[in-house]
Amino acid sequence: MFKKLHRVVFASALAALLTLGTGWPSPALAKGPPSGFDALPQQQRVMVDDLEKRTFQWFWDSADAKTGLVPDHYPSESFASIAAVGFGLTAYGVGVERGYITREQAVERTLTTLRFFHDAPQDDSEDGATGFHGFYYHFLNMKTGKREARWVELSSVDTTLLLGGVLFAQSYYDRPTAKEKDIRELADAIYRRVEWTWMQPRAPLISMGWTPGGMFIPHDWQGYDEGMLVYVLALGSPTHPISDDAWSAWSKTYPRTWGEFQGKTFLNFAPLFGHQYSHSWIDFRGIRDAWSREHKLDYFDNSRLATYTQRAYAIANPGHWTGYGENVWGLTASNGPGDIVVKASDGSTRQFHGYIARGAGMEQIVDDGTIVPTAAGGSIAFAPEIVVPALMEMKARYGHAIYNQYGFVDAFNLSFDGKVAPTVGRIVPGMGWADTKQLGIDQGPIVLMIENWRSDFVWKVMRKNPYIRKGLERAGFTGGWLDQAEQ
Known part of the structure; x- marks a missing residue:
């Protein structure tokens, strides 16, 4: 009824694959993320600087x-x-x-x-x-x-x-x-x-x-x-x-989403925007309510765990989507190629979506191969040690199609081959589908959380x-x- 209402969720045939696990990279999550934009290699500092400025410019030019x-x-x-x-x-x-x-x-x-x-x-x-x-x-x-x-x-x-x-x-x-x-x-x-x-x-x-x-x-x-x-x-x-x-x-109602996903136990919410929006304005580091005191886990650390599980899910790649890996990951609400079913030569089908709340968690998986840069970018304050390499690699591999004067486009899909015309965006020969615009609610967490991490x-x-x-x-x-x- 309500277009783009984020709370609308969709069942996924991939849900049965929730039990697949993967290993966890160091450092130990409980100790919190390493800090230090200034400690980054120069190439990474330049990239984050550039992304922050371009993303800010989107708001300044569009208003x-x-x-x-x-x-x-x-x-x-x-x-x-x-x-x-x-x-x-x-x-x-x-x-x-x-x-x-x-x-x-x-x-x-x-x-x-x-x-x-x-x-x-x-x-x-x-x-x-x-x-x-x-x-x-x-x-x-x-x-x-x-x-x-x-x-x-x-x-x-x-x-x-x-x-x-x-x-x-x-x-x-x-x-x-x-x-x-x-x-x-x-x-x-x-x-x-x-x-x-x-x-x-x-x-x-x-x-x-x-x-x-x-x-x-x-x-x-x-x-x-x-x-x-x-x-x-x-x-x-x-x-x-x-x-x-x-x-x-x-x-x-937390107990219904408190549980294990990708080998870690935390408070789940499948799309990463749910872990980013409130944190964009409120510093939840070290402050705890009754629930987080009981579970010895503040909401910031919980969002850090959610960020790591998305990366782990991409590495496991139970849906066998093209391009997923340790530095190409991130699911959240975003645009997509369209509500399209594509049939492969072997008779199998792939379901793609337009705007939808993509995500991966204990309760649900909604994944059609669409990677959303803000899923990683808006989580930079939670886990910069995995986010910065991901942003670097996505830009290095696909920047010609997904990075422009306003930073990353909203989303891209390496599995959508263009045999059927997309509803929005464009087909990039040799790559897949790429959006042609940015969304304000996806640009926002990128610029705010970069600055929260930096200062x-x-x-x-x-x-x-x-x-x-x-x-x-x-x-x-x-x-x-x-x-x-x-x-």
Whole structure:
């Protein structure tokens, strides 16, 4: 019903192969990732530098100058994605710190964006509004700023990803100038307006969304997935906070995905975006809630394990897809060649997909041979020692087809031979299928997590935000930076 709704999952014929295992490379995961961008060989530093800058440039070039809206995909005609706007608002701060743009440029772009969202119409009309009860529609028309179409839901998680960027702006632009003061006030007003309790038809859980025609989506955010950030922001609200028991209600479903995959036991979520989105803004290193204290595993370490299992899955390659290996891996929500069945000369068939939440984990495998660079790139802070070599090799092998002025294209597939025309993207002779554009929600984790790995930049900014701190504390998190004095 809802186009590109990430929580839609698909059964896979490969699920029976879940029991296949593989060896694990060193170093021991429990000790955490080695740090040090500066310690990389020069060629790798140059590559990561280049990728970060190009990925930032995608946001800077694609955003609408009058509204600040960021397209779902670009370059090509597209509707806006409010989640992509959240990543963009944060990327502008990265751009300032890296010297890609001036602080003044970032202030102007951020003010434009926040003014749009603050002033945009909020009501229950089918076609005339941008949001309702403080939430926003998942996709907006790039020209009008209104709901793109009637298949678009008022999205709790995409509003939350937007708010990640809004709250970043509130904490980052801290100078005593009139414009930066306006940013802080607008950001505060946008966040305070969100009526989290309204989005709880089955409290204490939070619904995935609402539509004027169909009302509340009959599914709630239950762990473990990108909904983590939804609950943190809903718990931190000074105006419409959800109840204290919401976090335990969200996390009590963890047991269904706690288990072994590829030889390691961790909290599974098959697509890597679920391990990246909340971490793009919140530093989960060393802070633990009741669940992670019991399991002696913080959420950052859990995401590190998830990253390693994806690499292990690619090495095992139970689906026998072309090109998979120790440095060519990564499954997450992305574009693909299309919903196409291809018959081989031996009579066997291969099922390919368009946009879908690809992934590999204990509960499910959704894999059609499509590799998504953000799966690795957005996990660089978790496991740089395996991510950087993967990015290097994918670019070295296939860069002519998958790396352009905005970094990696969204996805590529070495098993799609072009005997049937793809729905999107193009056939690259001698290689396979490659997308021709980037998606904002896949570009975002790349640039934010590169910078988090390099400097802790976004994490440091967000540690200062009182709403983030309050939400984490109400969820029961303690330890690490949370136990330090507020900065």
